[in-house]
Amino acid sequence: MDQEKRALPLSGVTVVSLEQAIAAPLASRHLADWGARVIKIERPGRGDFCRDYDFVLNGMSSQFVWTNRSKESLALDIKQPQDRDALESLLAGADVFLQNLAPGAAQRLGLDAKALVERFPRLIACDISGYGSGGPYSDKKAYDLLVQCETGLLSINGSEDHPAKGAIAIADIATGMYVLNGVLMALYARERTGRGTAFEVSLFDAMTEWMSYPSLYTAGAGKPLKRTGMRHATIAPYGPFRAGDGKTVFFGIQNEREWLSLCTNVLGDADLASDPRFATNPDRMVNRDELERLIESRIAGTTSDQLLAQLEQASIANARLNSVEEFLDHPQLHSRHRVVNVGTPNGAVTSYLPAITIPGLTPQMGPVPAVGQHTDAILSELRERARL
Numbered sequence: 001m002d003q004e005k006r007a008l009p010l011s012g013v014t015v016v017s018l019e020q021a022i023a024a025p026l027a028s029r030h031l032a033d034w035g036a037r038v039i040k041i042e043r044p045g046r047g048d049f050c051r052d053y054d055f056v057l058n059g060m061s062s063q064f065v066w067t068n069r070s071k072e073s074l075a076l077d078i079k080q081p082q083d084r085d086a087l088e089s090l091l092a093g094a095d096v097f098l099q100n101l102a103p104g105a106a107q108r109l110g111l112d113a114k115a116l117v118e119r120f121p122r123l124i125a126c127d128i129s130g131y132g133s134g135g136p137y138s139d140k141k142a143y144d145l146l147v148q149c150e151t152g153l154l155s156i157n158g159s160e161d162h163p164a165k166g167a168i169a170i171a172d173i174a175t176g177m178y179v180l181n182g183v184l185m186a187l188y189a190r191e192r193t194g195r196g197t198a199f200e201v202s203l204f205d206a207m208t209e210w211m212s213y214p215s216l217y218t219a220g221a222g223k224p225l226k227r228t229g230m231r232h233a234t235i236a237p238y239g240p241f242r243a244g245d246g247k248t249v250f251f252g253i254q255n256e257r258e259w260l261s262l263c264t265n266v267l268g269d270a271d272l273a274s275d276p277r278f279a280t281n282p283d284r285m286v287n288r289d290e291l292e293r294l295i296e297s298r299i300a301g302t303t304s305d306q307l308l309a310q311l312e313q314a315s316i317a318n319a320r321l322n323s324v325e326e327f328l329d330h331p332q333l334h335s336r337h338r339v340v341n342v343g344t345p346n347g348a349v350t351s352y353l354p355a356i357t358i359p360g361l362t363p364q365m366g367p368v369p370a371v372g373q374h375t376d377a378i379l380s381e382l383r384e385r386a387r388l
Helices: 023-033 062-067 081-092 113-119 144-150 170-193 203-210 212-221 256-266 270-274 281-286 288-298 304-313 324-328 375-387
Strands: 014-018 037-042 071-075 096-099 124-129 197-202 238-242 248-252 318-320 339-342 349-352
Touching (some): 023 037, 023 071, 023 096, 062 349, 071 375, 081 375, 113 124, 203 212, 256 270, 281 288
Parallel strands (some): 014 037, 014 096, 124 197
Antiparallel strands (some): 248 318, 339 349
16 A cells, blocks of 8 residues: 555545445445545446446446546455355455445345344444335335435426426435445444444435425425526525626525625615515515516626626625536636546546545545456455465
């Protein structure tokens, strides 16, 4: 292990992950970013089915590349005795085990978190599922979009006429982050107690947390949030506005101080701030269509660049409506050197540094493995360990 990797917070931690799709691989990749050794168990042959989601990134799946850098790939058929023995040997020396097999599969194989921690008392083991254990949905197959549907997200997302899913896999991403959270808590607890932890995270429970505000609003108001497209559901003005050059600028008002600043310094009408139609946020929500028409009439002679400059000067939060292509060239990415290359079996590809920045530490940005790339080396390591 080189000196730079030894300095990372999770160096010395070994993670074995029987993983596929997004939620579990994303969690283990975050652990790998900060020094953990992650051994990814894949099916022999084609491996993780996420490898086949698309082939747009140098002939590889963009989602697989995103969630699988810095890992070792071990191809095992865990239903075969020899490969199962190899997995057991790995677990004996592992700190963390993650699995997101189909409902009931891990328990039938004796690989559920509870059973493993009973066999390996220092192990931290996590079961990742669609709907969690217990309840009428516990054996139901689940994928990201389907859980978005079940938790009501689509009912509040999109335009008034057309519900819409989240454009990225938010249920999987949320789940992966809660798995990461659980692993880090369990590692900290083990430092104090010497004992491992068995825990579970489900897509449904992760999205339940994310849907807390909409559900609390619905319970309190007696009606759900309206779908409002690109506008905020409960704050006005907050959303897109067309400048005089036809380009769209977003800005948001979070408090009355900002509302007064917008009226005075951008719209040139301080008296508007106390207009009874718009004096408070509830007033502005009731009269939002009228307010938005008024704002767009006041900025009709202003270009988008001029409007953005005025908003900045007035300390009003704002944004351009960028495309993904524009995001790829974003100055905030490149001026801060957030874009890096990582290796893959098909050559180097673009990646992004983790969201956490720790001064003096460089996260591990290792290559994406081919299926079974490290099988021989890992099995040889296990044989050597058995001889000692």
